[in-house]
Amino acid sequence: MPENLAHAELIAVLVAVTDNEPRVMTLGAGAALPSGPFETGHRSLQSGLRAWIESQTGHPVGYLEQLYTFADRDRAGEASDPQRQPRHISIGYLGLVREQVALGDARPEWRSWYEYFPWEDRREGRPAVMDEITGRLLDWAGEDVTRRQSVEFLFGLNGMVWNEDLVLQRYEMIYEAQLEKVPGFGRQMAGDHRRILATGITRLRAKIKYYPVVFELMPDSFTLLDLQRMTEALAGLRLHKSNFRRQIDQQNLIEETGAMSSETGGRPAKLFRYRPAILEASALSGARLPYSRH
Amino acid sequence: MPENLAHAELIAVLVAVTDNEPRVMTLGAGAALPSGPFETGHRSLQSGLRAWIESQTGHPVGYLEQLYTFADRDRAGEASDPQRQPRHISIGYLGLVREQVALGDARPEWRSWYEYFPWEDRREGRPAVMDEITGRLLDWAGEDVTRRQSVEFLFGLNGMVWNEDLVLQRYEMIYEAQLEKVPGFGRQMAGDHRRILATGITRLRAKIKYYPVVFELMPDSFTLLDLQRMTEALAGLRLHKSNFRRQIDQQNLIEETGAMSSETGGRPAKLFRYRPAILEASALSGARLPYSRH
DNA sequence: CTGACTTATTCTCGATTTGAGTTTATGTCA
DNA sequence: TGACATAAACTCAAATCGAGAATAAGTCAG
Numbered sequence: 034m035p036e037n038l039a040h041a042e043l044i045a046v047l048v049a050v051t052d053n054e055p056r057v058m059t060l061g062a063g064a065a066l067p068s069g070p071f072e073t074g075h076r077s078l079q080s081g082l083r084a085w086i087e088s089q090t091g092h093p094v095g096y097l098e099q100l101y102t103f104a105d106r107d108r109a110g111e112a113s114d115p116q117r118q119p120r121h122i123s124i125g126y127l128g129l130v131r132e133q134v135a136l137g138d139a140r141p142e143w144r145s146w147y148e149y150f151p152w153e154d155r156r157e158g159r160p161a162v163m164d165e166i167t168g169r170l171l172d173w174a175g176e177d178v179t180r181r182q183s184v185e186f187l188f189g190l191n192g193m194v195w196n197e198d199l200v201l202q203r204y205e206m207i208y209e210a211q212l213e214k215v216p217g218f219g220r221q222m223a224g225d226h227r228r229i230l231a232t233g234i235t236r237l238r239a240k241i242k243y244y245p246v247v248f249e250l251m252p253d254s255f256t257l258l259d260l261q262r263m264t265e266a267l268a269g270l271r272l273h274k275s276n277f278r279r280q281i282d283q284q285n286l287i288e289e290t291g292a293m294s295s296e297t298g299g300r301p302a303k304l305f306r307y308r309p310a311i312l313e314a315s316a317l318s319g320a321r322l323p324y325s326r327h
Numbered sequence: 328m329p330e331n332l333a334h335a336e337l338i339a340v341l342v343a344v345t346d347n348e349p350r351v352m353t354l355g356a357g358a359a360l361p362s363g364p365f366e367t368g369h370r371s372l373q374s375g376l377r378a379w380i381e382s383q384t385g386h387p388v389g390y391l392e393q394l395y396t397f398a399d400r401d402r403a404g405e406a407s408d409p410q411r412q413p414r415h416i417s418i419g420y421l422g423l424v425r426e427q428v429a430l431g432d433a434r435p436e437w438r439s440w441y442e443y444f445p446w447e448d449r450r451e452g453r454p455a456v457m458d459e460i461t462g463r464l465l466d467w468a469g470e471d472v473t474r475r476q477s478v479e480f481l482f483g484l485n486g487m488v489w490n491e492d493l494v495l496q497r498y499e500m501i502y503e504a505q506l507e508k509v510p511g512f513g514r515q516m517a518g519d520h521r522r523i524l525a526t527g528i529t530r531l532r533a534k535i536k537y538y539p540v541v542f543e544l545m546p547d548s549f550t551l552l553d554l555q556r557m558t559e560a561l562a563g564l565r566l567h568k569s570n571f572r573r574q575i576d577q578q579n580l581i582e583e584t585g586a587m588s589s590e591t592g593g594r595p596a597k598l599f600r601y602r603p604a605i606l607e608a609s610a611l612s613g614a615r616l617p618y619s620r621h
Numbered sequence: 622c623t624g625a626c627t628t629a630t631t632c633t634c635g636a637t638t639t640g641a642g643t644t645t646a647t648g649t650c651a
Numbered sequence: 652t653g654a655c656a657t658a659a660a661c662t663c664a665a666a667t668c669g670a671g672a673a674t675a676a677g678t679c680a681g
Binding site (some may be wrong): 249256258259274275298299300301302303317321323324325326 | 626627628629630631632639640641
């Protein structure tokens with residue numbers, strides 16, 4: 034009898050952006066993230082998932098990063114002989130795909146991730162659904178001051194500033210308040226998949242700030258506005274044009290191709306390409322400690 | 328016959344700081360990190376590990392964060408019937424413990440993490456071993472310009488600035504160059520444990536910059552210099568005193584206890600305590616996008 | 622051909638934040 | 652009582668950031 038053995042499952046949050054809409058690959062009419070077992074023949078977790086994705090979508094995944102591993106929920110209270118049931122372990126990954134791809138065997142569908150988290154898209158301003166969400170969350174918080182403050186912090190109420198990175202924490206609060214199934218509060222998914230999606234969005238939104246990962250989603254050549262729109266789509270926010278531009282060229286990660294684009298009806302824009310140089314210190318713009326050069 | 332089942336193992340990088348030295352809990356004369364199987368009775372991965380650690384050290388773990396999950400290396404080339412061998416999956420965690428603890432059953436030992444990565448401690452300046460390491464890495468790089476630049480970037484050569492967060496990347500380069508067993512280049516560990524330790528240090532060094540996690544390692548009351556020394560021990564760097572102080576009180580995370588400490592022979596220092604307030608936006612000092620308030 | 626319109630690209634400029642000290646305060650101890 | 656040691660506050664130039672104005676280079680209607 035095998036003891037302490039578990040099923041290991043690989044789950045992918047596969048992201049592509051088309052028409053300025055960040056999309057995630059789903060199965061079953063948008064109800065599940067693609068997943069497959071980690072098999073004995075797989076060389077590693079990552080290569081197992083990579084092979085699997087490529088067979089499904091027929092397209093290589095540029096970037097693949099592990100997100101989080103979790104076990105199925107508490108089996109302790111389960112009937113009869115819990116020893117007999119092997120545990121399930123799910124290992125989540127974030128993958129980035131360069132563009133809309135030919136569909137594979139399993140009829141995958143790309144869906145906007147904002148279908149699942151409508152309150153996370155603030156590009157056109159504060160979405161209408163926010164009022165109902167925060168209203169019901171504040172009702173739930175009631176007299177509990179700490180809870181109230183958490184709502185205000187996470188949802189940018191009372192003059193607090195909206196932080197786009199807190200996707201997972203916002204979803205978990207909504208879940209804790211048992212509001213995740215309220216009509217209008219986003220599409221549901223099976224099991225923990227919606228939570229894993231939130232984890233992926235959170236990771237990606239944080240990462241684009243200090244690591245040049247957007248370029249995995251960009252075509253070979255692009256204008257600066259294309260790059261800005263991509264970043265805005267991911268962050269769910271509008272950015273300041275010239276400051277965005279300044280930040281980009283301080284990082285020194287792109288170069289002109291020489292060609293121009295005149296798609297947009299105004300002055301033609303220069304086309305750029307990613308310069309996959311050695312990462313310089315300047316490209317990693319993370320937080321810093323107050324160093325002493327002494 | 329169970330197919331696609333795996334052994335799941337929990338591995339802990341447990342950190343405590345004593346005498347300004349960051350230490351990690353080890354077993355077997357410093358050759359292994361503590362680890363134990365994920366058992367059928369465990370409620371969750373985290374609670375399984377937590378219970379396990381507390382039974383070993385008799386001390387609660389304040390902070391516990393998942394690091395990374397990896398599978399055992401390629402079994403494809405293995406003899407006879409690879410199907411029969413279940414895979415091993417290891418789930419690494421970073422745990423923070425407030426201080427030196429009473430030892431548990433398994434005779435754990437706390438060892439300075441710089442025994443394993445001597446080049447990572449630059450508090451007393453560039454360690455002597457750096458010259459030999461970088462010399463041998465540059466030999467290994469040879470004519471390969473990309474490789475050469477990576478060495479220079481990771482180890483802060485040629486005027487590039489040392490980035491204390493790149494612990495894992497530095498270790499992986501040393502490993503790739505097959506220099507990890509060179510005498511003087513740090514103590515060895517069994518299996519992948521040294522790599523997991525590097526992952527833990529990397530995560531912790533990155534995290535202290537944008538999340539108030541140092542306080543998990545501090546005693547209830549402390550001086551500002553204590554806090555600085557703690558941060559320096561973790562980062563392996565000296566920090567600028569008054570700028571460190573300014574950063575701390577901008578974050579608004581500590582408050583005076585009213586008492587003073589006169590341990591150090593100079594002017595007595597005020598004692599502070601952590602104010603475990605609701606996390607304000609100001610406490611999260613991560614990188615930012617060029618927002619538009621428009 | 623010209624002027625309105627649209628979008629791209631550059632500049633400007635005050636407000637903050639940072640890096641690197643210097644100065645002043647308050648103890649202990651010989 | 653004065654040397655010594657460390658804490659805590661203050662200074663100031665340089666770099667970065669937030670916000671928006673100015674200028675450039677196309678298209679298109681008339």
